[in-house]
Amino acid sequence: MAIQKKENHFYMTNHAFVMKAEGLKKKLNTQTEDPTAIVSVEKDPNAVFGWKAKKIADIESLTEKSYGKGQSLIIDFGDHQVGYLTMKIRPVGSPPDAPLHMRVTFGEMPLEMGEDFSTYDGWVSSSWLQQETVHIDVLPHLLQMPRRYSFRYLKIEVLDTSPKYTVAFDEIYCETVTSADAKKITSLTTTDPMITEIDRVSIKTLQDCMQDIFEDGPKRDRRLWLGDLRLQALANYETFKNYELVKRCLYLFAAVTDENGQVSSNLFVAPTLIPDDTYLLDYSLFFPVSLYDYFVATEDSDTVKELWPTAYRQIELAFKRVNENHLMEDDVSGAWWCFIDWHPTLNKQASAHAVLIYAMKRAAELARAVGDDKQVADLETKIAQMKKAAIEYLWDEQQHCFISGEEKQISWASQIWMVLAEVFDTEKSRQVMKTLLAERPEIGPVTPYMYHHLVDALMLIDETTVARQIMQEYWGEMIEDGADTFWEAYDPQNKGFSPYGNNLFCHAWSCTPTYFIRKYKMD
């Protein structure tokens, strides 16, 4: 899978949309969080990533010890935090006759405290590793670290002081930030502790990703991706109900498009709004889908009217890949044209075909809302043609499943998306899902993102019990494996899996169990 990198990156800006989005940017909610314990982090072959944290002292004892050259400590904040760190540092001994040189490492999980960052060899830039070295010239000092971190654990290594003094830490705290308002959360009525816990961790995940935008992961990337936005927005409607933030994000996407009007898969919002040069078919199609979900949640028809042309344009552009047989064409060049899931050998043709149908159905609803009957009719014709093509070219009656690409690959993703696209009626879709869960093809879901669609497909065909069981097993096992917030990638068959060699342990698209629990009252 090649990354997209455009030598000449042009884009169009709708200034009025930029200003509208800017107006919807509100101050963040802050809260001071204190650490809960001093811990040691040790190797443990039974832990998912090989490392375990163990409490060694009460946090109240923090001020009692001082640290000199070569000494270190690890602080546990008790839960995942996103925010700014402050440390009150006091010299012990003679007046400090040399600066304090410290290394500060932030980790979401114990492995980030245990492993040496200098040996990192992942796909994603090492510049995301949350480690700083700091010189402090004058002590005592109130160190207010300027960057935002995503972490539960904090390692402080004193690289050098001088033979004449050591340092003690009188206070260490985190000023957390989020655009979520915890007061909006209503209590569940369930007595099932696992459902309660999955709901709590989902909400915490969403909360920590809700900043000036819906970020994909607060530790890394921190970007607004359409695929994540769509799921975050769904979870948000059932929990924090921050409709303004969704509206802001929709305007941001519509504000910057390529020369054809395609919305980017993701946006940079600093130093100014810039669309990334990565364009993905499914992510662009999630613009009309997200606008539809927003309309259902808010009935804000003014926004729909204003953003409808952008939404419809995504459908039109996706049709450039649909051939005369009404079939989505596969990409054989190896380009990264469509996301679907992080599985390295997944063929995307069938899924992409289904996503377009799925998006068109929602686009038709929007066309109806803005009163464009011609577009409604046109979309409905195309939906019917593409459903027919799906059955004609991508359905294998023999094997009772959808196939994808030249090599007729059978994957979970193809079945799930075809069910979500409602290519078949409910009964036949139910058979597709039953075959899928019985046959369990090798090309399976590797992220909570794909698991969301699996559960969503099962809910759509009223397989509530199986849906609940899969949700409980998958997200529940992540909690048992130590998740304070849900991870970007999690494959129960291969727990160390990460698409980058460095997992995100708080990731937007993993927050949707609370959506299912609350929307479908899974109490």
Add this chain to the structure above:
Amino acid sequence: MAIQKKENHFYMTNHAFVMKAEGLKKKLNTQTEDPTAIVSVEKDPNAVFGWKAKKIADIESLTEKSYGKGQSLIIDFGDHQVGYLTMKIRPVGSPPDAPLHMRVTFGEMPLEMGEDFSTYDGWVSSSWLQQETVHIDVLPHLLQMPRRYSFRYLKIEVLDTSPKYTVAFDEIYCETVTSADAKKITSLTTTDPMITEIDRVSIKTLQDCMQDIFEDGPKRDRRLWLGDLRLQALANYETFKNYELVKRCLYLFAAVTDENGQVSSNLFVAPTLIPDDTYLLDYSLFFPVSLYDYFVATEDSDTVKELWPTAYRQIELAFKRVNENHLMEDDVSGAWWCFIDWHPTLNKQASAHAVLIYAMKRAAELARAVGDDKQVADLETKIAQMKKAAIEYLWDEQQHCFISGEEKQISWASQIWMVLAEVFDTEKSRQVMKTLLAERPEIGPVTPYMYHHLVDALMLIDETTVARQIMQEYWGEMIEDGADTFWEAYDPQNKGFSPYGNNLFCHAWSCTPTYFIRKYKMD
């Protein structure tokens, strides 16, 4: 030589003196300095520290190249700078999808660009090494580094960007700071290029050490030491004439003393004024000496009156080490009681004895100025007694030199200080110096600080030609060895010598050639 480190460090504060010193703290003069070239630094066995800088490109070409993971560049500012660095950093390629992670290293000399700081194993804390790692989340960025650095060379290493972008540097500059005013410097009339150059480098050294206080070295320590202050003040009177800064420093020393009233060898001025817990006999005695020099330069009798009790107290306290034979007692415990020079095996007894006589002579002048005839008489009696004792116990007529300590060590320092103390008349002192320069005992001067006293002693006995020759050879050779400013330690016999394993290449006590050149009109 053991460092002094007091478990219970008490000191007395004279609040009125603190406020007076605070009032004398004035804004610094700033200037923007641009780099002059892009260089490479290469190993060179003929260079003093084994490394040589070589220009590889005009600075104008800086913006043309961009740097990705693992790439680096070295910038030459053309001269020594003390100040704050700014870099304007621009991303090249796709929008930056990961932070920029950079290592920035500042060096006064090429060796600091060439050698790997991680292998540093010197005596002084590694926290002084001028190296930062920086993460920049949003690009373009105007990086204004918050710490002050002392450097000529700047190495920028890009540790990581991402495969999608690199960075270019559009502007790099240094905002220099000093409390010296270059407009006060008058031109020399000499046509000797070496004298002109030694004078220029001396003044630059002094200028870069003149900040809120007279610092010993702007790269490291950055502290107000009495031994340095005394020499800086002398050079300052002949050049920048910043009398207020000297006055401020004298008040700072007098403001904080130990419970007996002894001034510390050095002060910390941040976060608040604190005397270091290192007390040195000679340095404390340089308080009355420096006050005397200040009086000669300014005729400010109000200050002398106010600080005279503190000055006289230093003499009284030094007398605790003078025995019933009027002889300074040696220390046999190995404690660091008196500085004199960095030579590791130098015995300090004779030098300390002489420094006390030297200080008493100046104290007697101050007593006269404040009109205390009793103290004048008392000091003159003691001077006579100690001169006599020097000849009786520390003069070896046979060897025609002063000896020091139980093992009757013969050193340059003992001869030089006895001459400066005027124990003998001018003619006999001249013989002492002649013997010294002929015999060249092994325990020689290892710093410009001791060389200052050697030249000063020669000037005192009117050996102007020899004095000028030594000055020219010693400081001139440092310039030939690459000094942009004069170094803390320099031993022509052992050029790599440093008392810490990491030399200061801009150091206060090395700035005095301009004092000799200008005071004695060595044109």
